[in-house]
Amino acid sequence: MSALVPALEVFLVFLRLGLTSFGGPVAHLGYYRAELVVxxxxxxxxxxxxxxxVAQFLPGxxxxxxxxxxxxxxAGWPGLLAAWVGFTLPSAAVMFALALGMARWGEVEGAGWLAGLKVAAVAVVAQAVAGLWGQLVTDRRRAVLALGVAAALLVLPGAGAQVGALLVCALAGWHLLPAPQSTERGLPAVPVSRRVGATLLLVCGAGLVLLPLLAPLSEVWALLNATFRAGALVFGGGHVVLPLLEAGFVPALVSHEHFVAGYGAANAVPGPLFTFATFLGAAQTQMPPLWGAVIATLGVFLPGALLMAxxxxxxxxxAARPGAxxxxxxxxxxxxxxxLAALYTPVFTGGVRGPRDLAVAVLAxxxxxxxxxxxxxxxxxCAAVGWAVL
Incomplete structure (x- = not known):
């Protein structure tokens, strides 16, 4: 029983994050840092x-x-499951409910409370950037790398540019920066052996090969294949999953109108945007909504978990080697x-519409x-202020 106590702590921490982390993937990283680091x-x-x-280099x-x-x-494997359930459950539950009663949610996009949440994301990401800059950008060479990446990604946005810019920084660090002391790393020991890690990567690869072969056999396999492929092949954040899920669901499983409406709702709830798949699983008509939502949710998140672990x-x-x-x-x-680049777009450009929004962001x-x-x-x-005055 005592082994479950750390996992319970992890669950409660991530449940609160799942209830309050609005603003998309970059903002989520800011909320994580405030909770887990600070x-x-x-x-x-x-x-x-x-x-x-690591997450930026992997799909998912x-x-x-x-x-x-x-x-x-x-907290080991129970901690991984607890973090995922805690962070995903609030968003998945809302998306499931919206799939069952979607007649009224065209009103969500213009809501004042949503404007307040977007402004809050600006403040949270700004705090994360400032804190990380003070800790990790400690000399002129690192400042050049950080500002160079920000400038490049503002001009050339996209997943490919992100991966390329980070690879350039890694190569530049290898040749130009001294190796930090091991005490600066601060990453706990990974409770996964290399043999188990290799097995998990092989399982992910096998899923990409085998699920398309199984998809014609039943609706369950077809739904799992559509969501697993989307989760395994998406680079660059949650929004990139849109065309991958569309290819798997429209028009075979859901209508285009339902698809677009569900995507709009996914952007208005806290937690991961990937719970859009929960909505699609519940909205399809080939199996019971709850069963479809569970399969779709597991399918879209499973590749990311296998790849990361x-x-x-x-x-x-x-990372233990000096050059690395x-x-x-x-x-x-x-x-x-x-x-820093993401702080401007999409966080600032999507959240600050004028002086009033900026004033709330500064106060936040x-x-x-x-x-x-x-x-x-x-x-x-910020949600309350947005509801009242924004």
């Missing part, structure tokens, strides 16, 4: 940046993968630049930094 001290800034870097839902990895490192033991071995640690130092600076940032209020409290306050 408030609870589970990771150092460098250790947290490593998790973000980056923020959910960072959450699952955090749970794995904190399978990669971490190899990453840990690589220099590369990681450059990579961490690149992650700061990536978040002050509450997070000078006031030291927890992120969830600031999020709720």
């Amino acid at each position: 408030r609870r001290g589970w990771f150092t800034e460098a250790g947290y940046a490593e998790l973000v870097a 839902p980056a923020s959910s993968q960072v959450g699952m990895a955090s749970g794995l490192l904190r 399978g990669t971490l033991p190899f990453w840990a071995v690589l 640690r220099s590369a990681l130092a450059g990579l961490n600076a690149g992650v700061v630049g990536l978040l 940032y002050a509450a997070l930094t000078a006031g030291r209020l927890p992120a969830w409290a600031v999020v709720l306050a």
Whole structure:
């Protein structure tokens, strides 16, 4: 029973994050940092940046993968499951309910409380960028790398540019930066052997090969194949999953109108955007809604979990080498630049519509930094302010 106590702690932490983390994948990483690094001290800034870097290189839902990895490192396999369930359950439950009664949610997009939540995301991501900059961008060379990545991604957005920019930072760090001391890494030991990691990666690859062969046999296999492929092949964040899910669901399983409406709703709820698959699984008509929602949710998240847990033991071995640690130092600076670019677009451009929104964002940032209020409290306050005046 005592072994379950850390997992329960992980579940409660991520359940609160799942209830309050609005704003998309980049904002989620800001909420994670506020909770896991600043408030609870589970990771150092460098250790947290490593998790973000691994997730950026892998396909799948980056923020959910960072959450699952955090749970794995904190409480083993039960912790991974607890982090995923806690962070995903609120969003999945809302999307399931919306799929069953979707007549009224065209009103969601213009709601004042939603505008307040978007403004809160600006403050949270700004705090994350400032904190990571102070910890990871400690000299001129790293500043050049961070600002160079930010400038490049503002001009050339997209998943390919992100991966390319981070690779350049890793190579630059390898050649130009001294290897940090091992004590600076701060990433806990990975409770997964390389043999198990290799097995998990093979299972993910086997799923991509075998599920298309099984799909014609039943509706269950077809639904699992559509969602598993989307989760395994998406790079660049939750929004990129849209065309992959559309290819698997429209028009065979859901109408185009239902698909577009569900995607709009997914952007208005907290937690991972990948729970759009929960909506689609519930909206299809070939099996009971609850059964379809469960299969679709498991299918879209499973590849990301397999890839993250399978990669971490190899990453840990690589990161122990001095040359690789220099590369990681450059990579961490690149992650700061990536978040800096994302702070402008889509977070700032999508959340600040004018001076009033900017004023609320500034006050929210002050509450997070000078006031030291927890992120969830600031999020709720911004939602209330948005409902009242925005």
